[in-house]
Amino acid sequence: MQRCLQLAKLGAGRVAPNPMVGSVLVYENRIIGEGYHEVYGKAHAEVNCINSVRPEDAHLIPLATIYVSLEPCAHFGKTPPCADLIIKHGIQTVVVGCRDPFKEVNGKGIEKLQQAGVTVITGVLEQDCLELNKRFFTFHTRHRPYMILKWAKTADDKIASYSNTRLIISNEFTNRLVHKWRTEETGILVGTQTARVDNPQLTARLWQGKHPVRMVIDKDLKLPSSLHLMQGSPVTIVFNTQKHSEELDAKLVNARIEGVYYYQVNNDTSLLHQVLNACYLLQIQSVLVEGGAYLQQSIIAENCWDEARVITNEQLWVKEGLAAPKLETATPVATCQLQNDRIDTYINNQQ
Ligand code: AOF
Ligand code: ZN
Numbered sequence: 001m002q003r004c005l006q007l008a009k010l011g012a013g014r015v016a017p018n019p020m021v022g023s024v025l026v027y028e029n030r031i032i033g034e035g036y037h038e039v040y041g042k043a044h045a046e047v048n049c050i051n052s053v054r055p056e057d058a059h060l061i062p063l064a065t066i067y068v069s070l071e072p073c074a075h076f077g078k079t080p081p082c083a084d085l086i087i088k089h090g091i092q093t094v095v096v097g098c099r100d101p102f103k104e105v106n107g108k109g110i111e112k113l114q115q116a117g118v119t120v121i122t123g124v125l126e127q128d129c130l131e132l133n134k135r136f137f138t139f140h141t142r143h144r145p146y147m148i149l150k151w152a153k154t155a156d157d158k159i160a161s162y163s164n165t166r167l168i169i170s171n172e173f174t175n176r177l178v179h180k181w182r183t184e185e186t187g188i189l190v191g192t193q194t195a196r197v198d199n200p201q202l203t204a205r206l207w208q209g210k211h212p213v214r215m216v217i218d219k220d221l222k223l224p225s226s227l228h229l230m231q232g233s234p235v236t237i238v239f240n241t242q243k244h245s246e247e248l249d250a251k252l253v254n255a256r257i258e259g260v261y262y263y264q265v266n267n268d269t270s271l272l273h274q275v276l277n278a279c280y281l282l283q284i285q286s287v288l289v290e291g292g293a294y295l296q297q298s299i300i301a302e303n304c305w306d307e308a309r310v311i312t313n314e315q316l317w318v319k320e321g322l323a324a325p326k327l328e329t330a331t332p333v334a335t336c337q338l339q340n341d342r343i344d345t346y347i348n349n350q351q
Contacts, residue, residue, distance in 0.1 A: 019133040157323060
């Protein structure tokens with residue numbers, strides 16, 4: 001299963017919104033085949049694993065045990081069911097890392113195998129398998145994206161000055177790390193005030209990889225079209241109460257078709273919940289929230305966050321300024337230092 005996890009990670013950045021999955025085929029303590037889900041829409045891990053077996057070992061397939069980091073699928077999606085493939089090859093034992101919460105699968109793969117007389121062992125290295133695809137699992141079980149809050153604050157806990165001008169807090173190394181983070185998530189979200197005052201580009205230009213889908217809240221469509229965000233390259237989605245782009249759907253988002261798109265929300269229910277629901281419908285599996293304090297604090301208040309990454313410039317004091325958001329969780333799970341910047345990571349265990 002450790003090897004399955006290693007293989008699965010090779011698909012990072014190329015398989016979303018699918019999960020990363022790895023598989024190995026073992027006969028008498030020898031790996032005779034291995035594979036992983038390499039590209040979105042293409043063969044699943046089990047297919048690549050079985051196809052990798054050398055012709056001289058092919059007769060061993062029915063005698064071997066197949067290990068998969070995720071429950072084999074039971075549905076006809078872009079590819080036929082992996083459970084059927086395993087049954088067809090006469091494999092007798094399947095070892096599964098964790099269940100697939102996707103509604104088309106969700107236990108049906110395991111059931112199908114068992115009904116065909118296959119022995120299925122589940123829950124092997126389950127925590128590691130869940131951690132690897134935390135975005136996918138949060139999305140399918142909570143019906144909202146995996147939410148990562150990120151902010152930079154001064155040594156005296158301020159995230160902005162009162163002067164309505166951009167406050168430079170983090171250093172160039174930290175900025176590059178943040179751009180790496182941007183390539184790792186599907187979406188990036190900011191509030192109206194941050195868009196107006198900071199005029200951010202919200203791209204991943206300091207790192208190689210995909211730009212996230214940019215999302216901004218602008219209820220009354222007051223943001224000027226001169227802002228970087230409103231140039232529509234890469235994609236921008238504007239949450240507002242006035243207009244809606246009919247062409248905006250999950251396919252368009254997945255293909256990152258450039259443009260400024262409008263998503264209409266109403267004034268009757270929680271704006272945050274409407275935004276999260278929109279992300280679910282558009283298959284935006286994870287979101288990096290980059291400000292501002294009001295938006296971050298409302299996400300904390302509604303307990304809709306999964307991770308927080310807080311950057312503190314330990315050498316910068318501004319005295320007067322906007323207070324940084326506050327987390328209930330006091331202890332970081334990880335800390336690193338990039339020159340004057342300390343980066344603390346928090347996990348929300350209280351959901
Ligand atoms: C597996 N092995 O390697 C992966 C699985 O659209 P499709 O056909 O590619 O199906 C996508 C769904 O299949 C995805 O949402 C997840 O439930 C499962 N992914 N299953 O047996 C794999 N990547
Ligand atoms: Zn499959």
